Amino acid sequence: MKHLHNVINGIAAEALDSAVRDVVNPFTEHVIAQIPAGSAADADAAVESARTAQETWAALDLEERLRYLSRTADVIEGHIRELAELESQEMGKPIPVAEQFITGGISALRTSVEQARTYPFVADVTAPGEPGRTIVIRQPLGVVALIIPWNFSVSSILASIGPLIAAGDTVVIKPSEKAPLSAARLVELFDMPPGVVNLLHGDARAGRPLVEHEAVKLVHFTGSVEAGRSVGVAAAKRLQRSILELGGNDPVIVDSDVDVVATAKAVAMSTFINSGQICTSSERIYVHRTIADEFTHALVAEAEAFAMIDDPDSDGLGPIVDDAQRKIMHAHVLDAVAHGATILVGGELPDRLGYFYPATVLTGATPDMRIMNEETFGPIAPITVVDSFDEAITLANGTSFGLASTVYSRNPENLKRCGEINAAIVWINEWQSGGVGVTYEPWGLSGVGATGGAASFDAATRPFSMVYSSSTEVVDAT
Structure with a gap:
């Protein structure tokens, strides 16, 4: 049994409230750790540590801050396996999947370092012929609350923290109470001066006072729509910023001219990897009628190959994070069947230890079903047959969400229409593709606030x- 502590001012700190929460391994259903449940006093201590450190941190030369970040990336790179094992224990992720995404997170951190070197923290924007000079300076905000989800603790932190730290902000990280182990170890590995990166454990008893704290200048939150609304309201009441990445019910459009078997394999990966517990997992599949039977047959074969695993070190389907989440996804399947859908594979709660759910394929999915309107967050592929690309776009947009979407097509005219899809990202012929320049902002209930590239530094x-008259000598603004 591990007993985790907050990290305040660079050291492990006892919680100021005695209440605790259990952390359960979804493979074994056993309690493996306890964390502080959280309190306003704990949040105050974490924010005060960050606030005290921020002025000194921001006063450092940019290159010095970037050296800290680069050294941190180097250290973390030597602990990928350890962090992956912790993610597997806390939320059921297969270790190979965890290693893949942690490696991606380290790459994102290193990319942030390089982007910081060219970002215009100080820019002369004087127009040609304009009298005087105008210099725009981008200053750090101060203390940032970084609240991360349970499905990708390590990579979520690494993908978000680089621009914040590089800009001169200090951070209070609050991991999910469901999956705190990997975040706790990651913070131990950060090579930063005391107070620059702080860790606050707990549930809403820690999260609520953190987002309501008057010294927090930005809340960067990833999680549910319901919680995101509360975070946004709390920040707005203080007239401070929030970046909210919330739920998704991401569509996939499969056109008539694709390589059916290869596309089915790609869709299976985007639906079943990490047991569907990815914000951008494929959750609604729209397939052209001319290839629907062949595609469905191929997708069922792929689903049958995604076996539930006993060994966390193997590829396949790990468990769902907890039984409550599993019950939600199963309720979506039962609702779909009640409204006329057919289960081709999966769709039953397995009689075994652990919070597992099989890879599931449904046909006959219609817009009135919960699974087509709510975030399922599980390894479930509901298929709707369409007669045209136009119909597919209409159905894809028939949701309040707009996080990501994927289109498989070789038709140039249809690909031109991808911009009509309500989403932050449209992947074309390859899910999760993209380079360092990807910038996006969620649509609808999926959130608010642009991130990626320069947008993350802007946030x-x-x-x-600083506007100088023509008779005034410009001083060094750096």
């Missing part, structure tokens, strides 16, 4: 202008 800073 981490506050611009102000």
Whole structure:
């Protein structure tokens, strides 16, 4: 049994409230750790540590801050396996999948370092012929609350924290109470001065006072729509910023001219990997009628190959994070069947230890079903047959969500229409593709606030202008 502590001012700190929460391994259903449940006093201590450290941190030269980040990336790279094992224990992720995404998170951190070197923290924006000079300076905001989800603790932190730290902000990280082990170890590995990165454990008893704290200048939250609304309201009441990445019910459009077997394999990966517990997992599949039978047959074969695993070190389907989440996805399947859908494979609660759910394929999915309107977050592929690309786009947009979507097509005219899809990202012929320049903002209930590339640095800073008269010598603003 592990007993985790908050990290305040660079050291492990006892919680100021005695209440605790259990952490359960979804493979074994056994309690493996306890964390502080959280309190306003704990949140105050974490924020005060970050606030005290921020001025000194921001005063460092940019290159010095970037050296800290680069050294941190180097250290973390030597602990990928350890962090992957912790993610597997806390939320059921197969270790190979965890290693893949942690490696991606480290790459994102290193990319942030390189982007910081060219980001215009100080920019002369004087127009040609304009009298005087105008210098725009982007200053750090101050203390940032980084609240991360349970499905990708390590990579979520690494993908988000680089621009914040590089800009001169300090951070309070609050991991999910469901999956705190890997975040706790990651923070131990950060090579930063005391107070720059702080860790606050707990549930809403820690999260609520953190997002309501008057010294927090930005809340960067990834989680459910319901919780995201509360975070956004709390930040708005203080007239402070929030970045919210919330739920998704992401569509896939499969056109008539694709390589059916290869596309089915790709869709299976985007639906079943990490047991469907990815914000951008494929959750609604729209297939052209001319290839629907062949595609469905191929997808069923792929689903049958995604076996539930006993060994976390193997590929396949790990368990769902907890039984409550599993009950939600199973309820979606039962609702779909009640409304006329047919289960081709899976769809039953397995009689075995662990919170497992099989890879499931449904046909006959219609817009009135919960599974087509709510975030399922599980290894379930509901198929709807369409007669045209136009119909597929209409159905894809028939949701309040708009996080990501994927289109498989070789038709140039149809591909031109991908911009009509309501989403932050449209992947074309390859799920989860993209380079360092990807920038996006969620649509609808999926959130608010742009991130990626320069947008992440914009969100981490506050611009102000110094306007010099033509008779005034410009001083070094750096």
